[in-house]
Amino acid sequence: xxxxxxxxxxxxxxxxxxxxxxxxxxxxxxxxxxxxxxxxxxxxxxxxxxxxxxxxxxxxxxxxxxxxxxxxxxxxxxxxxxxxxxxxxxxxxxxxxxxxxxxxxxxxxxxxxxxxxxxxxxxxxxxxxxxxxxxxxxxxxxxxxxxxxxxxxxxxxxxxxxxxxxxxxxxxxxxxxxxxxxxxxxxxxxxxxxxxxxxxxxxxxxxxxxxxxxxxxxxxxxxxxxxxxxxxxxxxxxxxxxxxxxxxxxxxxxxxxxxxxxxxxxxxxxxxxxxxxxxxxxxxxxxxxxxxxxxxxxxxxxxxxxxxxxxxxxxxxxxxxxxxxxxxxxxxxxxxxxxxxxxxxxxxxxxxxxxxxxxxxxxxxxxxxxxxxxxxxxxxxxxxxxxxxxxxxxxxxxxxxxxxxxxxxxxxxxxxxxxxxxxxxxxxxxxxxxxxxxxxxxxxxxxxxxxxxxxxxxxxxxxxxxxxxxxxxxxxxxxxxxxxxxxxxxxxxxxxxxxxxxxxxxxxxxxxxxxxxxxxxxxxxxxxxxxxxxxxxxxxxxxxxxxxxxxxxxxxxxxxxxxxxxxxxxxxxxxxx
Amino acid sequence: xxxxxxxxxxxxxxxxxxxxxxxxxxxxxxxxxxxxxxxxxxxxxxxxxxxxxxxxxxxxxxxxxxxxxxxxxxxxxxxxxxxxxxxxxxxxxxxxxxxxxxxxxxxxxxxxxxxxxxxxxxxxxxxxxxxxxxxxxxxxxxxxxxxxxxxxxxxxxxxxxxxxxxxxxxxxxxxxxxxxxxxxxxxx
Ligand SMILES: Cc1ncc(C[n+]2csc(CCOP(=O)(O)OP(=O)(O)O)c2C)c(N)n1
Ligand SMILES: [Mg+2]
Numbered sequence: 001x002x003x004x005x006x007x008x009x010x011x012x013x014x015x016x017x018x019x020x021x022x023x024x025x026x027x028x029x030x031x032x033x034x035x036x037x038x039x040x041x042x043x044x045x046x047x048x049x050x051x052x053x054x055x056x057x058x059x060x061x062x063x064x065x066x067x068x069x070x071x072x073x074x075x076x077x078x079x080x081x082x083x084x085x086x087x088x089x090x091x092x093x094x095x096x097x098x099x100x101x102x103x104x105x106x107x108x109x110x111x112x113x114x115x116x117x118x119x120x121x122x123x124x125x126x127x128x129x130x131x132x133x134x135x136x137x138x139x140x141x142x143x144x145x146x147x148x149x150x151x152x153x154x155x156x157x158x159x160x161x162x163x164x165x166x167x168x169x170x171x172x173x174x175x176x177x178x179x180x181x182x183x184x185x186x187x188x189x190x191x192x193x194x195x196x197x198x199x200x201x202x203x204x205x206x207x208x209x210x211x212x213x214x215x216x217x218x219x220x221x222x223x224x225x226x227x228x229x230x231x232x233x234x235x236x237x238x239x240x241x242x243x244x245x246x247x248x249x250x251x252x253x254x255x256x257x258x259x260x261x262x263x264x265x266x267x268x269x270x271x272x273x274x275x276x277x278x279x280x281x282x283x284x285x286x287x288x289x290x291x292x293x294x295x296x297x298x299x300x301x302x303x304x305x306x307x308x309x310x311x312x313x314x315x316x317x318x319x320x321x322x323x324x325x326x327x328x329x330x331x332x333x334x335x336x337x338x339x340x341x342x343x344x345x346x347x348x349x350x351x352x353x354x355x356x357x358x359x360x361x362x363x364x365x366x367x368x369x370x371x372x373x374x375x376x377x378x379x380x381x382x383x384x385x386x387x388x389x390x391x392x393x394x395x396x397x398x399x400x401x402x403x404x405x406x407x408x409x410x411x412x413x414x415x416x417x418x419x420x421x422x423x424x425x426x427x428x429x430x431x432x433x434x435x436x437x438x439x440x441x442x443x444x445x446x447x448x449x450x451x452x453x454x455x456x457x458x459x460x461x462x463x464x465x466x467x468x469x470x471x472x473x474x475x476x477x478x479x480x481x482x483x484x485x486x487x488x489x490x491x492x493x494x495x496x497x498x499x500x501x502x503x504x505x506x507x508x509x510x511x512x513x514x515x516x517x518x519x520x521x522x523x524x525x526x527x528x529x530x531x532x533x534x535x536x537x538x539x540x541x542x543x544x545x546x547x548x549x550x551x552x553x554x555x556x557x558x559x560x561x562x563x564x565x566x567x568x569x570x571x572x573x574x575x576x577x
Numbered sequence: 578x579x580x581x582x583x584x585x586x587x588x589x590x591x592x593x594x595x596x597x598x599x600x601x602x603x604x605x606x607x608x609x610x611x612x613x614x615x616x617x618x619x620x621x622x623x624x625x626x627x628x629x630x631x632x633x634x635x636x637x638x639x640x641x642x643x644x645x646x647x648x649x650x651x652x653x654x655x656x657x658x659x660x661x662x663x664x665x666x667x668x669x670x671x672x673x674x675x676x677x678x679x680x681x682x683x684x685x686x687x688x689x690x691x692x693x694x695x696x697x698x699x700x701x702x703x704x705x706x707x708x709x710x711x712x713x714x715x716x717x718x719x720x721x722x723x724x725x726x727x728x729x730x731x732x733x734x735x736x737x738x739x740x741x742x743x744x745x746x747x748x749x750x751x752x753x754x755x756x757x758x759x760x761x762x763x764x765x
């Protein structure tokens with residue numbers, strides 16, 4: 001069948017099972033936007049290309065399927081670099097299609113030409129510049145294969161205009177769909193080495209103070225169930241990193257919550273004191289380890305990761321297993337069973353009681369607001385958590401509000417927490433929540449945002465209103481770039497430099513209404529629950545609740561940047577008298 | 578693909594040696610060299626020298642690079658390199674297991690009174706005179722990099738006007754058993 005590049009591109013996306021594209025057209029991608037009209041694929045018209053990228057990420061986080069964004073050349077391509085980098089850092093499967101100037105104009109500084117593959121090379125798992133129409137189906141097939149297998153990540157496909165424009169003879173091709181991909185240099189890993197798995201099982205059965213250090217890889221590998229099986233079989237407590245919140249239920253007796261710079265005392269300290277860390281799909285990020293030489297100094301390390309380059313990158317493992325987390329943990333459970341199972345383990349009751357001692361002594365804590373004071377952000381989050389269904393998807397921005405959400409939410413289901421962990425991208429939450437809601441229309445989706453973050457990407461609520469995507473946004477308005485303010489307060493002698501934003505400029509309620517959302521302002525504790533309930537009941541348009549929160553509140557516990565995890569600072573009122 | 582034990586890269590097999598040779602088989606596509614150079618630059622790995630050429634199979638090229646393993650641990654370099662989709666195979670060649678060659682061209686000052694000495698050295702080193710000028714000679718020498726180092730050193734005393742070296746290329750030394758093993762690698 002004779003076809004053209006534009007039609008072939010859309011057809012290829014359909015065959016990859018794409019149900020939605022987040023995008024915005026322009027000159028170079030114009031010919032591809034014509035066949036979209038006749039395609040069953042839904043297109044969501046964003047207001048800024050960064051929004052398209054984060055929506056694709058939010059969609060991928062929530063569904064496990066690759067998110068797809070399509071934008072034009074030049075400034076549109078540069079606008080989507082941030083989401084690409086974000087997806088690269090957090091291993092999010094995503095395919096971005098960018099228009100490009102016609103092949104004959106490549107390299108001539110043509111209008112809206114930019115070296116998109118050059119710019120995006122360091123922030124994509126792989127990218128392609130397609131120069132022949134006949135390469136389009138194969139390239140799309142390869143792009144999805146690379147984005148979704150192994151360690152997932154973003155893939156960009158740059159497509160010059162002439163090969164998709166039906167009026168140009170260079171766009172002609174004979175339609176085909178490749179049966180398989182042929183990438184000699186790309187072999188994603190599967191099962192791990194059985195010998196190494198057996199040695200890991202032996203270490204687990206010998207350990208007296210073990211901790212499972214679960215990372216985002218658990219979610220990517222869809223390994224939450226088998227993780228639970230491993231933890232329950234061995235009775236080993238589990239910390240879930242910022243990227244792994246929801247991978248193990250917070251309500252489980254073995255759950256220790258989040259470790260790291262703003263992790264809770266028990267999660268941080270149990271890792272420090274452990275004699276065996278079972279790192280599953282985690283990468284010893286500096287926000288988790290603190291100062292590396294003093295991180296968990298007495299722990300042996302089992303490290304499972306699908307990316308071999310992660311094994312030994314930061315800390316040399318005693319047993320490193322390269323492979324898919326789900327397959328490896330399944331085998332680990334089997335190997336432990338063969339070695340005698342739980343009965344073959346030493347008595348760990350001392351370790352358990354040490355841990356529960358820490359939990360009792362240092363729970364997450366804040367002082368409630370006095371009458372007349374602004375809201376405590378933690379109080380708002382507790383209310384929001386308690387008044388929404390337990391499978392609510394929550395997306396957050398970056399800053400104090402992000403840390404409080406991760407700390408105070410109770411994540412009992414995988415794929416309910418969506419945030420920008422590796423890149424720390426302010427402005428992530430609104431578009432990511434929209435993408436998540438598109439992927440999971442059956443779920444309630446809340447974005448928890450900071451006032452600073454909200455001002456970076458709020459315009460996507462226009463997209464949400466226009467497309468009837470009823471996300472809900474809680475803006476924790478502390479009138480500051482709060483996280484930066486916190487560092488200036490603690491480490492720069494309270495010299496506040498360029499962190500004040502103002503509580504009422506902009507007027508968030510009016511702004512929300514102007515964007516076609518319901519806008520609500522909440523200033524006192526009694527108003528919190530009714531406002532949330534009102535928002536929960538609205539299902540035909542987006543809702544924004546602005547909570548006026550106390551700017552003096554700081555995130556605790558905290559391990560200062562570059563310090564050892566032993567130097568963890570707890571909430572001042574919890575400190576020893 | 579890279580050989581590792583348990584997925585954990587083995588320690589540097591030849592401690593004390595700073596430079597290692599990586600022979601990297603890549604897809605012969607535009608931009609592959611940029612990907613490799615970009616990866617090295619952004620992760621702070623140093624490349625000492627680099628040579629690229631097509632292989633006997635036109636779909637592939639072979640990049641021979643000498644890397645500075647003091648800038649970063651060799652296993653990390655190899656594993657990060659291996660993640661590039663266009664990189665097909667990486668072979669680490671310890672200097673003792675490789676046949677190495679390099680080409681040097683040098684234009685050396687050689688006034689008639691000392692020309693005889695220079696020509697004598699050309700003979701000793703099995704080098705070749707490519708070009709003869711009034712008071713200079715252009716010489717080429719192919720051989721093991723250390724031999725080139727020695728020759729360059731000697732030429733220095735006469736006054737080097739220009740020198741250009743290609744950087745080393747290398748292939749694994751053959752043993753009878755291995756020569757069979759290596760074959761499928763090329764026709765992958
Ligand atoms: C795009 C971007 N710019 C700057 C930063 C640095 N930064 C991290 S948190 C933060 C403050 C965020 O302010 P806000 O959204 O109000 O959240 P809060 O900390 O007050 O909860 C800033 C500026 C960043 N992470 N991302
Ligand atoms: Mg703020």
